[in-house]
Amino acid sequence: MHAITPYLLKSYKGRDTEKKESEHFDLSNIKGKDLLELLHKYMQSKSAHVYDFKEEKRVFKFSDIDFDIKRRTVSAFLVAGFYGVRSDIIDKSTGEIRFPKSESDAEVLRHYIQFTVPPGSTETIGLFHKSRGVGIKSLFDKLFKANFLLETQATLQITPYAHTGAVQEWAKGASVKSLKVKGFVPSSDITVNLARLGECNTEFTISPKIKKKGFKASFGPLSDFLTPEASSTQNEIITLLSNQGASVRTVAELNGARRTFEVGANSGGVVCDIPFAEGEDEVELKGGQPEFQSTQKWARSLTNDILKGVYGRRAFQI
Structure with missing residues (x-):
């Protein structure tokens, strides 16, 4: 599973005593320095070879760095992996050892990372990629915050952005076209027999009934699934399906475009994971890892x- 988790970055400036509220720096001008350029500079400084973050027994480097000053965006792969555990890598078909992994070896994954700093804004949009539940936000947090403090003598806050704010336009206007349950294990004699040979996971899709010809069938607005009422049919469906598999996803459509959203007990909380998959979201995978472009x-x-969710429909666009 691949997913993007959006975050907001801010830098505390002080407190307005008259308004009695916190003030934050314009991130394009933090004491004369631009956060976008600081991010790019730091990525470049850690791209020459693999670096050792001993605190977490983790190696890392940045690659495929793309700096776009017009879009006010910098993106890259943060390549990272853990070491310190000896294990064997086996062939799934034969069960034979293909490679004996030592304590100094690290299996690395490419994590997509992107930051957009709108001009004159006190907030930056940060996107962090997870691969099978493994993310790199905490690693980036520990690495870059220290560098930011050194460069600006100011602190940086990186806070998660919840579902409804991050995808406000989709939540309000999109309609749910199907529900997908991942990791579903059906109850049958066949499943019991297959389970003896190995893990039996599959997926099923539920599509809405077509009530009238000429009308596109849907399960209703996406917002009803992202933040369902406790007594609603949508909440009942989500609860039921969540008990049948590892995750429940909605495929929503807005103005002809489709996007996948994970729903359920953990989807609309503090952290908002927005999954993507090859074939569903026009993201290509190479060897199970996302292709950059x-x-x-x-x-x-x-x-x-x-x-648009943060600043409205006339917001700066990249």
């Missing part, structure tokens, strides 16, 4: 949705 295109579209 198609991921960037998808992430830019998501960023524009978030910017």
Whole structure:
């Protein structure tokens, strides 16, 4: 599973004693320095070779760095992996050991990372990629915050952005065209027999009934699934399906475009994971890992949705 988690970045400036509220720096001018350029500079400084973050027994480097001053966006892969555990890598077909992994070896994954700093804004949109539940936000947090403090003598806050704010336009206008349950294990004699051979996971899709010819069938607005009422039919469906598989996803449509959203007990809380999959979201995978250009295109579209959610329909777009 691949997913993008959006965050907001801010830098505390002080407190307005008259308004009795916090003030934050214009992130394009933090004591004369631009956050976008600081991010780019830091990525470049950690791209020459693999670096050792001993605190977490983790190696990392930045690659495929793309700096776009017109879009006010910098994106890259943060390549990272853990070491310190000896294990064997086996062939799934034969069960034979293909590679004995030592304690100094690290299996690395490419994590897409992107930051957009709108001109004159006190907020930056940060996108962090997860691969099978493994993310790199905490790693980036520890690495870059220290650098930011050194460069600006100011602190940086990186806070998660919840579903409804991040995809406000989709939540209000999109309609749900199907529900997908991942990791579904049906109850049958066949499943019991297959389970003896190995893990039996599959997926099923539910599509709405077509009530009238000429009308596009849907399960209703996406907002009813992202933040369902406790007594609603949508909440009942989500609860039922959540008990049948590892995750429940909605495929929603807005103005002819489709996007996948995960729903359920953990989807609308503090952290908002927006999954993407090859074939569903126009993101290409190579060897199970995202290809840069198609991921960037998808992430830019998501960023524009978030910017509209933060600043309204006339918001700066990348």
